[in-house]
Amino acid sequence: MNIMQLKINWLGLAGGVITLVVVAVSLFYPWWRLEVGEGLVTANVSPLNTNFNLLGTGFSMPLLWAVNLVSVLSLLLSGIIMVIYSLFPLKSYSKTLLCFAYKKPLYTVVFFVVFLFVSAFIVQVFLHFDVPLSGSTKSVFPIPFFQGTNVSVLISAGFQWAFWLATVAAGLCIAARIYHKRVVSVQKQDATVVAAVPTEPSETAEPAA
Numbered sequence: 001m002n003i004m005q006l007k008i009n010w011l012g013l014a015g016g017v018i019t020l021v022v023v024a025v026s027l028f029y030p031w032w033r034l035e036v037g038e039g040l041v042t043a044n045v046s047p048l049n050t051n052f053n054l055l056g057t058g059f060s061m062p063l064l065w066a067v068n069l070v071s072v073l074s075l076l077l078s079g080i081i082m083v084i085y086s087l088f089p090l091k092s093y094s095k096t097l098l099c100f101a102y103k104k105p106l107y108t109v110v111f112f113v114v115f116l117f118v119s120a121f122i123v124q125v126f127l128h129f130d131v132p133l134s135g136s137t138k139s140v141f142p143i144p145f146f147q148g149t150n151v152s153v154l155i156s157a158g159f160q161w162a163f164w165l166a167t168v169a170a171g172l173c174i175a176a177r178i179y180h181k182r183v184v185s186v187q188k189q190d191a192t193v194v195a196a197v198p199t200e201p202s203e204t205a206e207p208a209a
Contacts, residue, residue: 007183009086012098012176016082018169019105022162023048023075031163032116034131037153046162047071047112071108078104082173089183102177105170109163134158 030044042053048071050064081101085094120131129139136156 007090009089009176009179009183011172011179012082012086012089012102015102015105015169015172015176016079016086018165018172019075019079019082022105022166022169023072023079025162025165027072029162030160031112031166032133032157032159034155034157036155040153045116047108048075074104075108077101078173082176086176089180095180098177098180102173105166105173109166109170112163129155131155132157 026046026048028049029046030049031046034043034045035041039053040055044051044053046068048068050068051058051060053059078101081097085097085101088094089098116133120133123129123131130137131139132155134157136154138152139155140152
């Protein structure tokens with residue numbers, strides 16, 4: 001049997017499959033959730049699906065919707081390519097597929113966390129109240145048209161299980177890139193061993209009497 005058919009990058013296969021699962025679940029479950037007051041404002045945020053709810057009325061932003069769509073397509077393509085690469089990691093085009101796909105889950109997770117930090121900083125600077133990335137805090141809001149009157153509101157936020165699943169997918173894809181060197185190295189060693197095995201001389205027919 002061809003030795004190239006025996007090698008599978010299992011880390012990459014797991015990373016690709018979990019990336020596809022992340023795409024599916026993120027359409028219904030957020031990576032990060034923010035709640036202001038008792039149902040006053042709710043934000044369900046992820047790179048793949050972001051929506052807001054104000055006093056029971058849901059709405060979204062066209063720009064964020066476009067960003068979410070790009071992220072869905074990017075991660076979907078990354079997961080599919082990781083699965084294809086992992087099943088055939090020794091083909092001539094395999095490393096190109098791997099290099100294209102393995103970074104995207106990591107970039108998505110990192111950019112998402114950076115986006116949250118930057119957004120929280122902007123809100124703190126311009127609106128003068130704190131937004132926790134995880135946990136709860138009380139912030140004071142001034143009431144319009146009532147000078148000197150403020151109201152204290154509880155703000156709760158936290159990363160959801162879909163975010164941690166995406167983190168696992170990103171870690172597996174990075175591990176697959178590292179493990180790829182071992183897969184190639186083992187293939188080269190097997191090829192060397194096969195080439196070094198001497199072939200038995202073919203039997204020659206005895207001359208007729």
